Amino acid sequence: xxxxxxxxxxxxxxxxxxxxxxxxxxxxxxxxxxxxxxxxxxxxxxxxxxxxxxxxxxxxxxxxxxxxxxxxxxxxxxxxxxxxxxxxxxxxxxxxxxxxxxxxxxxxxxxxxxxxxxxxxxxxxxxxxxxxxxxxxxxxxxxxxxxxxxxxxxxxxx
Amino acid sequence: xxxxxxxxxxxxxxxxxxxxxxxxxxxxxxxxxxxxxxxxxxxxxxxxxxxxxxxxxxxxxxxxxxxxxxxxxxxxxxxxxxxxxxxxxxxxxxxxxxxxxxxxxxxxxxxxxxxxxxxxxxxxxxxxxxxxxxxxxxxxxxxxxxxxxxxxxxxxxxxxxxxxxxxxxxxxxxxxxxxxxxxxxxxxxxxxxxxxxxxxxxxxxxxxxxxxxxxxxxxxxxxxxxxxxxxxxxxxxxxxxxxxxxxxxxxxxxxxxxxxxxxxxxxxxxxxxxxxxxxxxxxxxxxxxxxxxxxxxxxxxxxxxxxxxxxxxxxxxxxxxxxxxxxxxxxxxxxxxxxxxxxxxxxxxxxxxxxxxxxxxxxxxxxxxxxxxxxxxxxxxxxxxxxxxxxxxxxxxxxxxxxxxxxxxxxxxxxxxxxxxxxxxxxxxxxxxxxxxxxxxxxxxxxxxxxxxxxxxxxxxxxxxxxxxxxxxxxxxxxxxxxxxxxxxxxxxxxxxxxxxxxxxxxxxxxxxxxxxxxxxxxxxxxxxxxxxxxxxxxxxxxxxxxxxxxxxxxxxxxxxxxxxxxxxxxxxxxxxxxxxxxxxxxxxxxxxxxxxxxxxxxxxxxxxxxxxxxxxxxxxxxxxxxxxxxxxxxxxxxxxxxxxxxxxxxxxxxxxxxxxxxxxxxxxxxxxxxxxxxxxxxxxxxxxxxxxxxxxxxxxxxxxxxxxxxxxxxxxxxxxxxxxxxxxxxxxxxxxxxxxxxxxxxxxxxxxxxxxxxxxxxxxxxx
Numbered sequence: 001x002x003x004x005x006x007x008x009x010x011x012x013x014x015x016x017x018x019x020x021x022x023x024x025x026x027x028x029x030x031x032x033x034x035x036x037x038x039x040x041x042x043x044x045x046x047x048x049x050x051x052x053x054x055x056x057x058x059x060x061x062x063x064x065x066x067x068x069x070x071x072x073x074x075x076x077x078x079x080x081x082x083x084x085x086x087x088x089x090x091x092x093x094x095x096x097x098x099x100x101x102x103x104x105x106x107x108x109x110x111x112x113x114x115x116x117x118x119x120x121x122x123x124x125x126x127x128x129x130x131x132x133x134x135x136x137x138x139x140x141x142x143x144x145x146x147x148x149x150x151x152x153x154x155x156x157x158x
Numbered sequence: 159x160x161x162x163x164x165x166x167x168x169x170x171x172x173x174x175x176x177x178x179x180x181x182x183x184x185x186x187x188x189x190x191x192x193x194x195x196x197x198x199x200x201x202x203x204x205x206x207x208x209x210x211x212x213x214x215x216x217x218x219x220x221x222x223x224x225x226x227x228x229x230x231x232x233x234x235x236x237x238x239x240x241x242x243x244x245x246x247x248x249x250x251x252x253x254x255x256x257x258x259x260x261x262x263x264x265x266x267x268x269x270x271x272x273x274x275x276x277x278x279x280x281x282x283x284x285x286x287x288x289x290x291x292x293x294x295x296x297x298x299x300x301x302x303x304x305x306x307x308x309x310x311x312x313x314x315x316x317x318x319x320x321x322x323x324x325x326x327x328x329x330x331x332x333x334x335x336x337x338x339x340x341x342x343x344x345x346x347x348x349x350x351x352x353x354x355x356x357x358x359x360x361x362x363x364x365x366x367x368x369x370x371x372x373x374x375x376x377x378x379x380x381x382x383x384x385x386x387x388x389x390x391x392x393x394x395x396x397x398x399x400x401x402x403x404x405x406x407x408x409x410x411x412x413x414x415x416x417x418x419x420x421x422x423x424x425x426x427x428x429x430x431x432x433x434x435x436x437x438x439x440x441x442x443x444x445x446x447x448x449x450x451x452x453x454x455x456x457x458x459x460x461x462x463x464x465x466x467x468x469x470x471x472x473x474x475x476x477x478x479x480x481x482x483x484x485x486x487x488x489x490x491x492x493x494x495x496x497x498x499x500x501x502x503x504x505x506x507x508x509x510x511x512x513x514x515x516x517x518x519x520x521x522x523x524x525x526x527x528x529x530x531x532x533x534x535x536x537x538x539x540x541x542x543x544x545x546x547x548x549x550x551x552x553x554x555x556x557x558x559x560x561x562x563x564x565x566x567x568x569x570x571x572x573x574x575x576x577x578x579x580x581x582x583x584x585x586x587x588x589x590x591x592x593x594x595x596x597x598x599x600x601x602x603x604x605x606x607x608x609x610x611x612x613x614x615x616x617x618x619x620x621x622x623x624x625x626x627x628x629x630x631x632x633x634x635x636x637x638x639x640x641x642x643x644x645x646x647x648x649x650x651x652x653x654x655x656x657x658x659x660x661x662x663x664x665x666x667x668x669x670x671x672x673x674x675x676x677x678x679x680x681x682x683x684x685x686x687x688x689x690x691x692x693x694x695x696x697x698x699x700x701x702x703x704x705x706x707x708x709x710x711x712x713x714x715x716x717x718x719x720x721x722x723x724x725x726x727x728x729x730x731x732x733x734x735x736x737x738x739x740x741x742x743x744x745x746x747x748x749x750x751x752x753x754x755x756x757x758x759x760x761x762x763x764x765x766x767x768x769x770x771x772x773x774x775x776x777x778x779x780x781x782x783x784x785x786x787x788x789x790x791x792x793x794x795x796x797x798x799x800x801x802x803x804x805x806x807x808x809x810x811x812x813x814x815x816x817x818x819x820x821x822x823x824x825x826x827x828x829x830x831x832x833x834x835x836x837x838x839x840x841x842x843x844x845x846x847x848x849x850x851x852x853x854x855x856x857x858x859x860x861x862x863x864x865x866x867x868x869x870x871x872x873x874x875x876x877x878x879x880x881x882x883x884x885x886x887x888x889x890x891x892x893x894x895x896x897x898x899x900x901x902x903x904x905x906x907x908x909x910x911x912x913x914x915x916x917x918x919x920x921x922x923x924x925x926x
Contacts, residue, residue, distance in 0.1 A: 036186040037179020039405075041353045042437045046845035049353060077179035090177040094169050097811040100819065101640025102176030103183065103353035103405030131853040135845065137351050137406050138640045139815060140822030141853040 006070040010035070011079030019066045026050045026061040028069070029076060037077035037106045041135075048134030051107035051114075052076045058114035060133075077106035080113060088151045089113060095157060096147035100138035108134050112148050124149060162653040164873050167811040170645045171659070172403065172638070181403035185357040185434050187372050192359070193222055195423055195433035196269035198259040198276045199443065200251030203477075203512040203838025204300070205280035207250060212259055214275040220268035223427050224276075226259045230422065234388045236414055238380075238517070240318070240479040242301060245388060245418050250283070252300050253477035253512050253838060255443030260419055262427050266434075285838040289451075289474040289509040292316040300477065300510045316510045318475060319483035323490055323504035323766035325564055331466025331501025335457025339538050343454065343530035344904045347474075347833040348447035348826075350519055351850050352639075354405020356444060357434040360420035364428070369396045369421040374404040376411045376637050377677035382669045385417050396421060400637060400667040407639035408823070409518030412679055413445050413480055441843040445517030446833055448473045448485050452493065452530035457501075458538055462552040467562075469493035469530075471506035473516075473523075480517035483508040488607075489523030491766055494562045495531035496573045496605035496777055497553040502562045504766070512838035518679055520823060521880045524606050525887075529905060532602040532888030537901065546892070547581050550603050555777075564767035567775070570876065572803030572866030576779035577603055580801035583862050584781035588796065596786050597796070598897025602885035603779040607772030608877045609682045612761040616682070619673035620690035622651055622698045623750030626743075628722050628736025630655055630662045632694075635672035636687035641879050642812040643683040647691045649808055650872050654695035655702075656719050657735075673752075681877030684808060685774060686755050688872040693753025701749050702735070705742045709733070757870065774869045774876045778802040780821065780885040784893040791913030793894060795825055798859045798886065805869030805876035816882040817861040824886020826851045829906050 003018040010033065017032060029035040029052070038061060041049040045060040052061045053075040081087030089112050092098070099105050108131065115122060115130035122130060127148045131141065150156055175181045200207075212224040227233075227246040235241045247256045259276055263269035286292045286300065299315030332338060358373025369391070375381045378398045386393045404411070416433045423431045435443070450473050457466040471490045475482025490506035521528075539549035554573045560566050580601065587599045610616040621633035632651050638644040644664055652659040665671065675687050699719065706724045707713045716727050724733045739749045761768035783797040800817045807813045830849045834841040842848040867874040891902050900915035 030186075035179075036182065039183070039354075040185070041355060041405075042845050044437070044844060044846065047353065077177075081178075083178065086174075086177070093177045094173040097167075097170065097173075097815050099170060099173045099176045100642065100815055101353065101406040102172070102181065102403055103640075105176050106179040109177065128853045133852075135351075135353065135850060135852065137353055137408070137823070137850065138819045140818035140820070140851075140859055141856050142818040142859050143815060145853065145858075 004067060006066060008069050008071060009073040011076060021067060023066040024062055025064040025066050025069050028066040029061060035076050035078050039103055039106060041103065048111060049104055049107045051110040051134065053110055053114060056117065058111050077109055080109055088156055089148065091156055092147035092151045096143050096150055098139065098144040098147040104134060104136040108136065108144060116151065121152060163649045163659055164653045164808050165806070166649065166809065168645065168649060168659050168809060170642055171648050172644060176403065182401055183354050183403050183405050184372060184374050184401045185355065187359040187432065189359065189361070189430040192430040192432050193262040193264065193427055194266045194269050195419065195431055196261045196266070196273050197257050198273050200247070200254055200256040200258060201278065202251055202280045202282055203254050204283045204285045205251050206283065207247065207258065208279040208281055210258055211277040215261060215272040218268065218272045218275060220264045221261060221272045222264065223262040224259055224272065225426065232390060234390065236384050236388045236418065237479055238413060238481050239484065243478045253514055254840065255514055260423060262423050262431060286511045287513055287835050287838050289472055289511055292509045292511050293507065300512060317507055318479055318510055319486070319508040321487035321490060321506045322764065323502060323562060325562055325767060326501035328466045328468055328501045328503040332457040334459065334465045336460040337458050337542065338455065339458065339534065340455045341534055341537060342903060343452045343533055345450045345526040345529050346905050347449045347513065347516065347835065348519065348831050349441055349833050349848060350408040350410040352406030352408055352410055355435045355437060355440050356415040358416040358420050359430060359432045360424040361430045362421065362424040367395060369424060371396065371398045371417060371421050372401060373398065373416050373420065374401055374411050376407050376639060376679055378635050378637070378667065378669050379674040380677065381414060381417050384414060385421065388418050389422060398669045404637060404639045407678065408520045409522070409679060410445055411639065412518045412677060415444055437845065438843045441848065442514060442840050445480055446476065446514050447519040448475060448482060448516040448526065450489060450526040452527065454493065454530055454534050456534060456538060458542065462544060462549055464497055464499050464553050466501040467494045467499045469504040471504065473506065473508050474511050474513060475508050476511055476513040476515035478515035480515055482516055485518065485523040489527040491563055492524045492527040493531055495528065495535065496555045496603055498555060498559045499562060513835045514840060521884050522680065524880065525884045528602065528604045528884045529888045532604065532885065533891060533903065536600065536892040536895065546601055547577055551577055554603060563761065563771040565769060565771045570774060570805050570866045570869035572864045573603060573605065573777040575864045575866060576777050576801040576803050579862050579864050580779040580781050580799050583801070583860065584799045587783045590785060594788050596788060596897040597783065598786065598893040598895070599781060599783050600889045600892025600896050601779060601781045602888040602892060604777070604881060604884040606681060606776045606881040606884060608680065608685055608774045608776060609772055610680050611759045611772035613759055616676055616686065617754060617756035618675040618686035618690040619752065619754045620675065620687060620694045621750065621752050622691065622694040623748065624735050624739040626736055626740055628734050628739065630657055631665055632662060632691055633665045633672055634687050634691060635667050635675035636683045637678040639678055641816060642809070643678065643687060645812060646684055646688055646808045650688055650692050651695045654692060655699055657722050661722055681776060681880045684875050684877050685871035688808065688875060689755035690753045692872040693755065694751050697751035697753060698749060701751055702738065705738055705749065709738065709741055774805070774871065776802065776804060776876045776878060776881040778881045778885050780889045782886065782889040782893045784890060784897055786894055786897045786912065788898060788916055791909035791916065793829055793907060793912060795857050795890060797857050800859060800861045801864050802878055802881060803864040803866045804878050805871060806865055806867055806874040807863050808873065808875050810863055813863050813878050814861045816878045818859040820882025821859045821886045822851050822856045824883040825856055825890065827905060828887035828890040830908065832906055
C-alpha cells in the first residue's frame with residue numbers, strides 16, 4: 001500500500017510521518033508514538049475511550065484517519081498535564097474517587113476538557129450531557145461528574 | 159489513641175498513574191519481533207465440521223503459522239469446573255465462539271486477511287437456543303460425552319446439573335398459609351462490557367522450556383494451573399504476570415480467554431505473540447450472565463408471616479459449563495432472599511444450549527434470584543395491602559434467623575438497618591415533569607454470601623516485609639480489576655504497622671513471586687486478602703518488636719512503632735524501620751512475614767443444608783424513583799438511594815464507588831441490556847446495538863453506608879462488589895409498578911415491553 005506524508009502537532013511537538021491511507025489516528029498515537037494513554041475499546045466510535053482533541057474539538061481517534069489529521073493539532077491525555085503539574089481535572093479525578101479501572105479515564109478527561117474549554121461554567125446536567133459519549137462501566141458516573149463539578153466550582157484541595 | 163487509616167477516604171493508590179494514562183494494560187504490551195494472532199471462529203453455532211482448509215491462508219505473505227486442532231491433538235480440554243471446552247474444536251461447533259484455527263502473522267492486518275482465506279465445510283445440526291427445547295428427550299445432544307451428574311428423566315446430555323434445596327416441610331408450610339402466590343420470572347443474557355477487551359502477550363524460552371504470559375486474570379493461580387494442564391506442562395513452567403492495570407472484569411476474567419492460545423503459539427512460532435480481541439469477538443466468544451427462569455411459590459399467613467417457599471430454577475449455561483452449575487444452584491439457594499422462611503424446597507437445572515456460554519457475572523446467580531424474589535415480595539405486599547418496607551421488615555433476617563441453607567445467622571446482620579436507613583433517606587417521590595408521565599417509587603432488599611463458601615477450600619495468602627529503605631512491601635496476588643483492593647490492602651497494612659499509606663507499596667503480582675490469593679470474585683477480596691494482609695502485617699509487627707527489643711534492650715510498652723520509626727518512650731533514642739530491617743537481615747532473620755486466611759465452610763449438596771455455608775452475608779436495600787412516559791414506554795430513573803451493610807467500611811469512598819457503579823449496572827440490566835440470540839447467533843455484538851447506561855441514563859446514586867460491624871473480615875468488614883448491583887433491577891421494576899400499575903415479570907423493561915403492558919392494562923380496564 002502506498003504511503004503519504006503528513007505533518008501534525010501532537011501535545012505541542014511537531015511530527016512528520018509517512019502513513020498508509022487506512023492508518024487510524026489511534027494507531028498513529030499508540031503504535032508510532034507509544035502514546036498508550038489513549039485507549040481503544042470498540043473501534044467504532046461507540047465508547048469514547050479513544051477520545052482526543054483535534055484542533056480543540058473532541059474526536060474519537062478510532063474514527064479519524066491519520067491522513068485526515070494532517071496539519072492538525074492533537075492533544076492526548078499525555079498532553080493534558082504532566083507528572084509535575086497535574087491538570088485540575090486530573091487532580092479532581094484523584095480526589096473525588098472518579099477513577100476505578102481507569103480504562104475510560106483518559107477519554108473521559110479529554111471530553112471533560114473539551115466541555116470546560118467551551119463552557120467553563122457548566123451545570124451538573126450540562127456536565128452529564130458532555131460525558132454522554134464516554135462509556136464507563138465501573139463508576140456509575142456520579143463521582144466523575146462530582147470531580148468535574150469540583151473543578152468548575154474551584155473546590156479542589158491543594 | 160492515634161487514629162488509624164482504616165475507615166478513611168484515602169485516595170486510590172493507582173489513581174495518579176491512571177489519570178496520567180500511564181499504567182500498561184494487556185493491550186499496551188509490545189515486544190520486538192512480536193507476531194499478531196487472529197482466531198477463526200465457527201460460522202455455525204451447531205454443526206459437524208467436515209473439512210477445514212487453511213492452505214491458502216498459510217501461503218499469504220506475512221503469515222508465519224496457521225494451526226487447527228489437527229496440529230495440536232495433544233491439547234487437553236479446559237474449563238473452570240467441568241473441563242468441557244476444547245482450545246480448538248475438532249469435530250463440531252457448539253457455539254459461534256468456538257475456535258477452528260489460529261493465525262500468527264507479522265501484523266494484525268495480515269492476520270485478518272488470512273482469516274478470510276480459511277475454508278470450512280459444515281454439516282449443520284439443529285441449533286438449540288431455548289433451554290426448554292434442550293431438556294426435551296429428543297433434542298440432539300450438544301456434548302456427546304456430557305457430564306451426567308444425576309439420574310434424571312430429562313435429556314442427560316444437555317442437562318449439566320440438577321441441584322436441590324430442602325429445609326423443613328414445604329407441604330406443611332403451604333398448608334399453614336392463608337394465601338399462596340405463584341409467579342414466573344425471567345432474567346436475560348447480559349454482557350459484562352468491561353471497557354478493556356481481552357488481550358495478552360506471551361513468550362516461550364526454549365532453553366528453560368518455560369512460558370511467560372502477560373494477561374489479566376481474576377485469579378492468576380487458578381488460570382496458571384488450568385493452562386499448564388491443557389499444555390501438558392508443570393505449573394512452574396508457566397509464569398503469568400498480571401498487568402499493572404486491568405480494565406474491569408465483573409466476572410468475565412475468571413474464565414480463560416487468551417490464556418492458552420498465547421503460550422501455545424509462542425512455543426509453536428518461537429516468537430513473542432500478542433492477541434487483542436475486537437469488541438465483536440469478545441462479545442461472541444466470552445462468557446455472559448446466565449439467563450434464568452424462576453417459578454416461585456410462596457405461602458403467607460394473613461399476619462404477613464411467610465410459611466413456605468418453593469422454587470424451580472432453570473439456567474441456560476450456553477454451550478459450555480464454565481461455573482454455570484454453581485451459578486444456577488446459588489440462584490436457587492438465594493431464592494428466598496433475606497427472609498426467614500421455615501419451609502423451603504427448590505430444584506434447579508443447569509442446561510446446555512448453543513448460545514454463547516455463560517459464567518460468572520456480578521452476583522453469580524444471586525442477582526437474578528433477587529429480581530425474582532424481590533418482585534415476588536412486592537407483588538405479595540401489594541396484593542395483601544402491606545406497605546412494601548413493612549412487609550419486608552416483618553420477615554427479614556435478624557440475628558438468630560436461619561437461612562434457606564440452614565445456617566443460623568449469629569453476627570453482622572444489618573438487614574433491618576439497611577431498610578430503615580434507605581427508607582428514611584429516600585423520604586418521598588417527586589412531581590412528574592409532564593402530565594403523561596407518572597412517578598413511582600420502589601425498593602428491594604437483598605443478601606449476598608461472601609466468599610465461595612459451600613465447603614470450597616477458599617483462602618488467601620499474603621506477605622509483608624520491611625525493605626532496606628524502611629518502606630513496607632506487600633506481596634499479594636489479589637487482582638485489582640478496578641474495584642480497588644490494592645488501596646484496601648495498603649490501608650490495612652498502614653493501619654496495623656502505623657505507617658502512612660504512601661510508605662506502603664505493592665509488589666508486582668505474578669504467579670512466581672506471589673502465593674494463591676484466590677479469585678477476585680464472590681465479593682471476597684476485602685475479607686480474604688484483607689485478612690491475609692492484616693495477619694501478615696501483624697506477624698511483621700511482632701517481628702519488628704522482637705528485633706527492636708533485642709537491639710534496643712527495651713520492650714513494650716516503652717517501645718512503639720510510629721510513622722516508620724521505632725520509638726523508645728522517655729528517651730530521645732529511636733531507630734528507623736529501614737535501619738532495623740538491615741540489622742535484622744544481617745542477623746539472618748529478615749523482617750518479613752506471611753499471613754493466610756483459610757476459613758472452613760460446609761454444605762451437603764443432597765439438600766443444600768449446612769452450618770456455615772458462607773463466611774459472611776452482605777445486605778443491601780435500595781430505593782429507586784422512576785418516571786414512566788405513558789406514551790412511549792420510556793422509563794427514566796430519577797434517583798437511587800442505596801444503603802449497603804458492609805460490616806465496616808475500610809474505605810468509604812471505595813464502598814460508594816462500588817455502590818454507584820453497581821447501581822448503574824443494575825439499571826442497565828433493568829431497562830436496556832440484553833444480549834440477543836437468534837438460533838444461536840448473537841444479533842447485537844457491538845456497543846451501538848447492545849446498550850449500556852451512559853451518563854444521561856444514570857441518576858446520582860446516593861449511598862448511605864450501614865456498618866453493622868462484627869463480620870469475619872478485617873476490622874469487621876464484609877464485601878460490597880456484587881451486592882452493590884443486586885437490588886437495583888427489582889427496585890426499578892417495583893417502582894414502575896408503583897408508577898403505572900403494570901406488573902412486569904421479565905427483564906429488561908424495555909419501552910416496548912412497558913408500552914405493551916400499559917396497553918394490555920388499558921384493554922383490561924375497558925373490558926371491566
